Amino acid sequence: MIQVGYYPGCALHGTAAEFDESLRAVCHALDIRLAELQDWNCCGASSAHSLDDQLAVDLAERNLRLAVQTGPDLLAPCAACFHRLKTAQKQRPGYEVAIWHVNEFFSRPERLSQLRRRLQRPLQGLRAVPYYGCLTQRQPKITDAPQPEWPTSMDLLMEALGIQVRRWSYKTDCCGGSLEVARPDLVEHLCNRLVRAAQEADADCIVTACPMCQANLDISQAMAVPMAQKASLALQSEPNRPEGTSSPLPSPGQAGLSNRPAEGATTNGHLPVFYITELMALALGVGKPARWWQRHMIDPRPLLAQKGFPIE
């Protein structure tokens, strides 16, 4: 039994409770005791660093102080929290604590072999793309990510669970993050592109380890922005584009020239978006997955049933 400091962050206490519950179940199964920081506060996420540099670091620093008192390791599952804590640690040196993200934490060789030993139900037949998003990787000066443009830690985890990992080149593309609230049209555009790419990679689901990535991909598939708003977005965006700056990542299926949301950009056949810990728990046969599936906007139960996994 080892003990690890745990900083859940606001998302895991609210909209992403299934991430928290599944992580706890997995840790319990692997003999890891999560010691939640006493009276932790919000890390400030993107709002704090947008409006006040100092507030952003102050908020994160208070948690670092708590973490040092709790132990030498700190697990911060939310990508945004992870990034803010690492940033504060780099800017205000002296807090001796190793800050871990879920993928890195569980993909170390000894954890992987432990995971393989305890596997109850390999997830054979599931085809998935790993989606890392931005903030666990970039910028490497802050995150210490060994391969920020092509991470592999979640790939290793998924393979250990028996999942067929599909190759795609969108592992670390942005989902739009917190723009979801104020500009859902932009997030929908980014997420549509990701979902289409996942479908082209012949995946039947997307795996994430970030509450914002999960929510954005899940919600944007479930809710579509009205066409009128979309059209005005397309109108605004094109004339301002200077020469030579075509879309960095052309949408698959388009000629690769236009960045505007394609007509009928909504996907036919939605892809469930899982947290890696949900799938780990499913494969380990622990926790209450049925409760988690209910919370998804795109219901994963038909897919799981089709692949022969129990859904109750």
Added chain:
Amino acid sequence: MASLSTGVASMPLQTAVEKRGLEALRRCYQCRKCTNGCPLTFAMDLMPHQVVRAVQLGLDQEVLGSKTIWVCAACQTCSTRCPNDIDIAHLMDLLRQENRRRQVEPAEPEVVLFHQAFLGSVCRHGRVFEVGMLARYKWAALWSGLRKGRQNLKQFAIQLWQDARLGWAMFRRRRLRIWPSRIHAKDQIRRMGSAPSENLSLARSDAGGSGVSEISGQNRSTSSVGDSLADDYGQAGGTQR
């Protein structure tokens, strides 16, 4: 614009950002690597490499009045790839903060209102309470949209319907927490940040009650966080465009 006569605000933008750690800005040789990797260029009016150049050229108003600084998602791709080690993502942060400090009318007021509602919630509870934060944000955004003529009643109604649909869908799936999760050491949180505690005026005015007070400018302060949009509209409004 009274605020522009104060010392910090009259400093050229380039000096202001260099003082805060972006000396590297001078090294930019316009290779456009930042822009080519940026996922949000489709919604920007100035490309990231143009922002860097515009700051160097002293086009402060163009930069601070741009959509770009607000639609940047802080994904850090630009900073990761810049061959000259320029932290463009941090530059965007500093430009957002200068926009607030100098009370330039933001080109994307909804984004500002969201950040303010978010921080207001953090300051009130020590943690974000999504339902409260979203309700406050929505009310402030709809109200300011109507007032500024950015939205007519029909769009207002469509928005409200969309939000209700999403809200219900999330509520039904138990994705929303009904009660805030509060921390004990709230006073510690309220003392944080670059300005004195009135700074977090969102939290204070919110504690008083109505969401409208958030944007009606009752809590004037020189802070970067607490500047209410109403102040911009009242004082600097219209001078930018």
